[in-house]
Amino acid sequence: MIQWLKDLMQGHAPAPVSPHLMEPGGGGGAAQAVDTDTPTLARQLALVIDLNVCVGCHACVTACKQWNTSGMAGPLSDVNPYAAEPTGTFFNRVQTYEAGSFPNTDTVHFPKSCLHCEDPPCVPVCPTGASYKREADGIVLVDADKCIGCKYCAWACPYGAREFDEASGVMTKCTLCVDRIHNPLLPEADRKPACVKACPTNARLFGDVKDPNSEVSQAIRERGGYALMPEWNTRPANQYLPRRVTPAAVAPSAPPSV
Amino acid sequence: MFKSLFSESPGLPLQDPLAEPNPTAQTTVKCTTCYMCACRCGIRVHLVEGDKGPEVRYIDGNPDHPLNQGVICAKGSAGIMKQYSPARLTQPLLRKPGSERGAGEFEPISWERAFDLLSERLAHIRATDPKKFALFTGRDQMQALTGLFARQFGTPNYAAHGGFCSVNMAAGMIYSVGGSFWEFGGPDLERSKLFVMLGTAEDHHSNPMKTALSKFKRAGGRFISINPVRTGYSAIADEWIPIKPGTDGALLMALLHELVRTDTLDHAFLKRFTNAPQLVVLDEGEREGLFAFDPDPAKGPPGDGRNPHNKLVFDRTSGRILNAYPEGIADGCDPALDAPPEGHYTLADGTRVVPAFALLRQRVLSCTPEWAQAITGIAADRIRLLAQELGHAALTQAFDLPIPWTDAWGKKHPTTQARPLAFHAMRGLAAHSNGFQTVRSLAVLMSLLGTIDAPGGFRHKAPYPRHIVPNYRAFNDPDMVKPNTPLNAAPLGFPASPEELAIHADGSPIRIDHAFSWEHPLSAHGMMHNVITNAVKGDPYRIDTLLLFMANMAWNSSMNTMAVRESLNRKDEQGEYMIPFLVVCDAFQSETVAFADLVLPDTTYLERHDTMSMLDRPISEFDGPVDSVRVPVLQPLGECKPFQEVLVELASRLKFPAFTTPEGGRKFKGYTDFIVNFEPQPGIGFLMGWRGENGDQHLRGAPNPKQWEAYAQNNCVFHYTLPENMHYMRNWNRDYLDFAKDKGWRQRNDPVQLAIYSDTLQSFRLAAQGKTKGRQPPEHLRERINTYFDPLPFWYAPLEDAAIDLKAFPLNAITQRPMAMYHSWDSQNAWLRQIHSHNYLHVHPSTAQAAGVADGGWAWVESHWGQVRCMLRYSEAVEPGTVWTWNAIGKGDGAWHLAPGSDEARKGFLLNHLISEELPLPQGAGAPAGAKVSNSDPITGQAGWYDVRVRIRPAEPEEAAQSFPQVDTMQPVPGVRGGVAQVMRFFAGKSKP
Amino acid sequence: MRPAWSILLFTTLSGTAQGLLLALAVASWLMPLDTGFALMAIGVAEVLLLGGLLASFFHLGQKARAWRAAAMWRTSWMSREVIVLPLLMGGGALWWLGLYLGASPLALQALSAAVVVVTLALWVCTAMIYACLRFLQEWAHPLTVINFTLLGMSSGSVLLCALASGMGQTELLAWLQPWVLASTLLAWFLRRLALRRNARLSPMSSLQSATGIHQPQLVQKSMGMSSGSFNTREFFHGATAHTVRRMPWVFQLLAFALPLLLLALLGTQSLLVWLGAVLLQFVGLLAERWVFFAQARHPQNLYYQTVS
């Protein structure tokens, strides 16, 4: 019989994916089963974010905002900009997490924008076709002229990567700076996402994750790049590089008891 | 079914990502220098034509700029919102006659009227009693000009923000190694293996530091952060060592103990390049604790007129006492670092002496790791291991760079030895009242391991290193404050002995801020945080006009903010304000603007000319000097006028000698003309690039009328790369010292011996002990000077600890810089304020729970001085005895043109309300009852921001869910730009929406 | 998820209309119907559908472009819904027209059969909009489709009863009562099952999987902004935990227990009783839909928890 009905009658709940199933500190992306239903593209541009060096400075946040507000996805509205509870549309946020407990605490700064999933759940749900994934380079975009602002795609994104622009009534999201990276009017050196160019620690790498020789592919391979929420098989193109600790070069003469 | 997923269908996208309006099609790019903070990165401003002229499309880092190499930070990237901020002032304002100060009632006036008013008033002051004019400037980077203005005016009452900022860091290291962190030098992470960062959250060199840190980590370097809090940079540290605030001195002393105990020292370095082997007099009396020297003035390198240089060492090879230089460093000599078994050497005249290092050894003997553990909260084992790590990096992992160099005594070194151990420290050490000695202990530690201007260690940036003590005396002669006469010395400088203090014969201060007085003798950057309090008390005298530039003294740069605001309004019996005339030059409607009598609207950094000069604090790199400029890329808004122009105009009207031709006419047309043509020394001006009539001379040369154009064409920056043999060891590098003297960066070419032992400090102590014939401190300060002017570094508890009941106030409260906000001035920025519109007090869960406050709950934070109500956030990344918050997020209601009831005002809070600007003076001999001193470092006058002790308790449920204290709502001033829509849709050029 | 009024209204109104049409069509196959009554009933259903449609417009940021929503029927359940809803309205209108013009019984049967098919399809489309979001575990289950259908059947038949009692259609009323009882009890039972399932769900995503930081103790300290954003509003119900706990009881009472009790105690003949039942149930269903949204925990919320 249908399993779900059985489960239901017996009161079983589906088992959550145990975090232990994922290799600590990475491997998630590589180990992930490839969903054979969906074709994969020959080229997939993406960001690889190095949590090992990100200091949480938010440069990528405002660099993104300023490029995009007057760019193809702009303007990006700000509501109550100078009153109580200002809010606005940003494509990129830098969050902070604390892991472990004092004194063995890790503070992790965690930038997050659209991950340009290879199997993006946000795209097929869109009723208008405003959300689409470009065949040429895998960038997931919203066509602001088609979008009816139903917000359904945002519901379909497990990562909270889309932001609805209340003033323009359309969905927005990271465009991977499509209007920079392919822009013939910009000098070659500037054809990179605004956030990548801004980042003082170079924590944001940009390139084609399908090209095994690209900087991003190498980084993913060598540094254990991993995907977020691998349990949903969205196959995010953006990946994250975990923290790495350089230990003391000398052995303690007596075991330290920090 | 999924096929369609990958086609850009149905049909082509309506919106072509690259279609018109193409965001870049019509942009023009102009280079200038950022000033969203003091880092001063090179930026490219991309402009599009709008209805009313060019608008900023975006700003990115200039890839051709040596400082930031193309990167930019969160603030810099939000420059658009600074430019178009509704809080911008647009016209000069005069307080309405009869209105109360602080009520914010102004009438707009013309610049002509403003200049008339000012020049009339200032001319009168200058002609009668020039010290009644005080000029204090905050976060500016143009102290060469403001300092010149004050000096030409003839007032000693001038300082910039250094005193409340980080003078402990500057002075502590400059008095020890001739340079400091900050703009003066930094860690050479490119070549380092171990990096130890103490008490730094963001600092001035913020973009380059981030870039270097990332490269360092990726290259496998090990990064240790010592900080009560793990955020920001510390977050990516390989190891976080939490420490109790104000106790780093103890940690560093224990590390010194370990290094000395295990003989983990760079002996050769100590003997040649530091005063460690030099002999200190033990006999009681006038020379006690000073270095013995050869009375023959011809011996040794020339003295600097302040300290003898012909000091002595004991040569173990010959068993004789020799002149330290050059005999003591001759081949075959082996200067002793330690005392002989009998405890001392004896000079020919019978004086008992001992190498300075021996005194240090004695000093650190009791500073065991166990001793430090009890103070710092860091396990003794960890301290021992850290000492091992330091030694391992500096000595075991050392390597040679194939760079030959010659030292000051002519010795050719075939290679340059790297010491791949780098430190960086900032206000976590500096902003404590024990900061100077803490920083000294760090400097001494670095010196013991030879990591001073060595590859991989601490490295200087031109014009540093300076002499120890720098050859810049602060103005100190009360008789030289004369009508219509410039001062005979700059208002700020570096005292080398009690004789150089700025005091009257009776020992009372010359300056309104009490800088360079017995209260704070080495206050090299002045004491801006005392100005308002003292001026209102009339201590030592009353002033007439206070001009504040770029400082928000009625809010975040004052301790005890509410009292300061009250003081600004205080009147005497005649009903006159205690500070009769307050002039504020600001670009925005800050809290302080409300209190002004006259408001001068400044331009933004995109609208003005400016210089980052070698005469000031340039942006030099390790490999050579760098200066830079700002050029306007936009027209000034409304009637905004650059303060630079205002100063040149006033200086011309007041006929300051430097601004007046011999015939009595005006010398400079304006600021740009001044910059090009003003020469403090022949061939040296504010800018060092493209000098000479044809612009082909650098560093030194005749004025070049086209100098601005040359900078504008070259990314607004001039970078002079020194030859490789001058990159390192510049304290003693013959070629560099000669070169630097020739280019006017130094007055002399003497080597700069590191001061392991500070005879300068000892000279003050001797005075306090009554052992010298010269100036002596007033009775009530004798004990204070005697205690803190220790020639060897030591740790003492921050002064507030002694003044309060530590059991009642068990927690340390500190602030940190948020990377995406600059002090108080970014709340007017729509994008940045969305990141930090209010702040929380971060507390370890155990501490908060013990106090009964929930995560996110409202709590009272109380110090011995005041209380604030704020929201709490639990955090595992803070040492349980410490609480912290982001600095200057909380705002006065209505300030910065934020709507009344903004998050900043209702949910944000300022820690400053808890910090007292004064402490009771310990009741020793002669202290007048109730006497107070500034809550500052007793040596440098550095504000002790991070000393405050607090306790927390939950807010009562019936209390308002709003921060406390609240101030009256500031009303919008006339002419403030305003124009705030409920929904803002910024699109440069306005063609799209 | 944030329960948006527009969606609550749309789904309950259109569900009721669908249930009404379904019951009416089936009845029309099994017994002779008064044409006037049928016309009126279909009319009411059409009005409800229209109301729902209108309500749904309020959810859109760009209302004028709503027509575009039909484009992606091959992939998007929403697109399909957008197609099927007008179809149903059209089908209903045709049926009405057929009745009005006195079409042949065969044609009428064909029309009503078509209406039934489209009605069922609309339930599937509407419910699948939610059920296809696989990481919204509370929704991603066949029960979502079943419940949408059963709840509509219940409320539609109750409404039809009210109409029937108002218009003196005693035969139909009698015929409908077991239908009401069965669909309401079944809807209640299965909705309870869904509640039980949801209560036992453990989220597949964790902060660890969301960030890739594999430490058991992991807390967000800052979501990257101190004020809100779309992501902090759209995916949070904004109600207290207490309300969220209480609401399932409220809706079970209003949507199922009270209407049934009312009918059992006061009899099924009075129009007033039926109207009372309709009203109670309508409010109850709004509450049910509120719970449906509020209980759905979106994994994106893992990223938006803390301000500091």
Ligand SMILES: Nc1nc2c(c(=O)[nH]1)N[C@H]1C(S)=C(S)[C@@H](COP(=O)(O)OP(=O)(O)OC[C@H]3O[C@@H](n4cnc5c(=O)[nH]c(N)nc54)[C@H](O)[C@@H]3O)O[C@H]1N2
């Ligand atoms: N984004 C941004 N950048 C800025 C500024 C800004 O406002 N915003 N301000 C500029 C200015 S004016 C300055 S002065 C610099 C200051 O730059 P920093 O010195 O980096 O700034 P603070 O925020 O004072 O950082 C002090 C650090 O020391 C730690 N700390 C406090 N007490 C102690 C202690 O006793 N021991 C140790 N080891 N650590 C301690 C705090 O936790 C904090 O991390 O930054 C400059 N750069």
Ligand SMILES: Nc1nc2c(c(=O)[nH]1)N[C@H]1C(S)=C(S)[C@@H](COP(=O)(O)OP(=O)(O)OC[C@H]3O[C@@H](n4cnc5c(=O)[nH]c(N)nc54)[C@H](O)[C@@H]3O)O[C@H]1N2
């Ligand atoms: N509790 C606590 N208090 C502190 C500190 C701390 O760590 N903790 N840090 C201290 C330190 S290190 C410092 S440096 C001070 C900083 O304190 P301030 O120097 O008072 O700080 P800012 O907020 O930068 O204020 C500078 C003023 O300059 C104005 N301004 C901005 N741009 C321009 C411009 O282009 N032209 C002009 N004319 N004005 C402009 C701003 O509007 C603002 O009013 O704060 C000190 N206060």
Ligand code: SF4
């Ligand atoms: S991150 Fe979200 S918005 Fe971006 S492609 Fe994936 S599902 Fe879509």
Ligand code: SF4
């Ligand atoms: S909001 Fe726009 S992009 Fe998103 S699903 Fe609706 S129509 Fe598509």
Ligand code: SF4
């Ligand atoms: S790639 Fe472009 S749009 Fe995306 S986060 Fe970076 S700057 Fe923003």
Ligand code: SF4
């Ligand atoms: S700019 Fe770079 S370092 Fe700064 S928050 Fe973004 S990713 Fe991290």
Ligand code: SF4
């Ligand atoms: S660090 Fe940022 S704000 Fe400061 S000067 Fe550089 S770009 Fe501007």
Ligand SMILES: [Mo]
């Ligand atoms: Mo500062």
